Amino acid sequence: MIYPGGCYCGNIRYEIDLKSPDEARTSICHCKNCKKFTGSAFGITAKLPWKSFKITKGSTTKHESDNGSGTTLTREFCGACGSGILEYGANAGENTYVFYGTLDELDRLPPRGEFFCKYRGRWLPEIPGVFHKQEIKE
Ligand SMILES: [Zn+2]
Ligand SMILES: [Zn+2]
Numbered sequence: 001m002i003y004p005g006g007c008y009c010g011n012i013r014y015e016i017d018l019k020s021p022d023e024a025r026t027s028i029c030h031c032k033n034c035k036k037f038t039g040s041a042f043g044i045t046a047k048l049p050w051k052s053f054k055i056t057k058g059s060t061t062k063h064e065s066d067n068g069s070g071t072t073l074t075r076e077f078c079g080a081c082g083s084g085i086l087e088y089g090a091n092a093g094e095n096t097y098v099f100y101g102t103l104d105e106l107d108r109l110p111p112r113g114e115f116f117c118k119y120r121g122r123w124l125p126e127i128p129g130v131f132h133k134q135e136i137k138e
Contacts, residue, residue, distance in 0.1 A: 005103040006057070007083035013057035014085065016048060016098065024048040026100055026109045028127065029137050031116040033068055037075060038084060038099075041121050045087060045097035046109050053086070053096055060085050 001021070006013040018024055026046040034043025060076035067073040067089060076086040084099035100106065113131035114120070126132060 003103060003105070003108060005098070007078035007081055007085060007102060009078060009081035009083075011058040011080050012055065012060060012078045012083070012085060014053065014055050014098075014102075016046075016103075017052050017054070018048065021109055023052065024109050026111045027137070028111055028114045029116055030114065030119040030121075031068075031137070032119060033073070034116075035119075037087075041124060044100040044111065046100055046103070047095050047097050049094055050096045051094075053098065 001018055003016040003018060003024075004013070005016070016024070024046045025048075026044065029043040029045070031043070035041065037043065058078070061079035062074055062076050064072055064074045072090045074086075074088055075084060077084045083102055085102060086096050086098055088096045100109070103109065111127060111130055113133065114127060115133050115137040116135055117126070117132050118134045120126075
């Protein structure tokens with residue numbers, strides 16, 4: 001199954017090739033780092049195997065920083081419009097994280113859980129039927 005996506009301006013397009021939707025795990029992260037990068041109230045990404053992800057058009061711009069606990073976090077985004085495409089920590093191993101809003105069809109990979117719930121906006125309700133962790137994004 002192919003899950004296509006791309007950035008806001010269309011310069012970058014990608015395809016995710018999964019045998020089953022269970023190969024991906026979408027989660028929400030309420031940490032301050034994700035808020036800052038996305039400019040939103042939380043980050044939401046789909047974790048999936050690197051080998052299933054392929055850029056089919058354009059190329060990303062990279063930014064590396066400390067994630068706040070001593071691990072290098074790389075983010076790849078569109079240098080023209082700023083859409084986040086990928087993020088991955090030095091310990092992510094075989095996996096990468098795709099910024100969920102760039103998928104063309106969001107409902108195909110719904111979220112499984114929320115991380116860093118202790119930083120969730122007080123006005124924002126819990127998502128029902130998924131796991132809730134106070135801290136770590138694993
Ligand atoms: Zn773009
Ligand atoms: Zn986060």
